[in-house]
Amino acid sequence: MVLNKFSKxxxxxxxxxxxxxxxxxxxxxxxxxxxxxxNLDVKTRDLISVITKVDKQTEKGLKQYLNRALHDGCTANEIIDALLLAFPTLGLTKIIWAIEIILAMKIPDFNPEILGQKPQWNEICSTNEIKDGEVMYMTIGLRNLFIYRNKDSYKVFDSRCPHRSEDIKPEALEGLKLTCPRHKWEFNMSTGECTANNHGLRTFEIKIENNVLFGFW
Ligand code: FES
Structure with missing residues (x-):
């Protein structure tokens, strides 16, 4: 077999x-x-990939690269800017096509309520509410999250699958394994990494103040 690192x-x-x-x-x-x-930074590469998927009008590709861009730190505003900047080549029809797909994905970042806000610290819960070694599911505002605790270390993951943005529900959790119901990608919830490839769950920056866990988005 010729399979090597690329096949993963x-x-x-x-x-x-x-x-x-x-x-x-x-x-x-x-x-x-x-x-x-x-020579390009990762966010610029992601934005270019999003534009090429819109130009080719490949829905699967757009969903995949949109997720990747958000995962790598692009904001929804930056993605919209990139689409608008590419207007001379995309034209309004393709931009509208892309926006319709993005809206149907119901990604919280694109909600007009959030779009107008600068990223900020959001209170999640008291650290006492999270059992050591377990994964907890929570909804904070418009976001669904999986939270993992290992003693004094915490991880906060977006519930959206990095493949095509399925909003993964807590029923998909078995111990520390989360399986996306759509195409069965599996994630190790102690790290957020996908077991099949290198596209893990989006991980939010966290901080703890007075035993309260905060996430940055
Ligand atoms: S959307 Fe395809 S594996 Fe999750």
Whole structure:
């Protein structure tokens, strides 16, 4: 088999298949993509990827790269700016197409209420409410969160799957394993990492003050 480090990141059975049977042709393409953007920071690369998916009007690709952009720290406002800046090539029709998909995804970041706000610290709960070694599910404002505690260390994850933004419910949790119901990506909830690839859950910055856990978004 020709499978190597690239196969771990691939998103579809079709790509896995091509890597296996025509690795010599496909793998240089991945290398090209990696090398082509090596002088850009990760957020800029993500925004360009979002634009290319909108230009090609691939819904799956848009959802995937939109999630990746948010995961890597792009704000919803930055994504909207990037779409509008690309107006000369996208035109209004493709921008509207993208916005309709984004709205249907119901990502809290794009809610007009949140869009107008600067990211800030949000109170989540008292640390006493979170059992050591367990994962808790909570809704804070418009966000659904999974919170993991390991003694004095805490992690706060967005409930949205990094693949196509499924809002994963607490029923999908088995101990420290979370399985997205749509395409069965599994996440280790002590780290948020996906067991199948390197696209983990979005993790929010946290702080603790007077035994109260806060998340930054
Ligand atoms: S949306 Fe595809 S695995 Fe979660």
């Amino acid at each position: 990141k691939s998103m579809s059975k079709a790509l896995d298949y091509l890597i296996e049977v025509r690795g010599e042709a496909i793998l240089p393409y991945f290398k090209f993509l990696k090398e082509a953007g090596k």
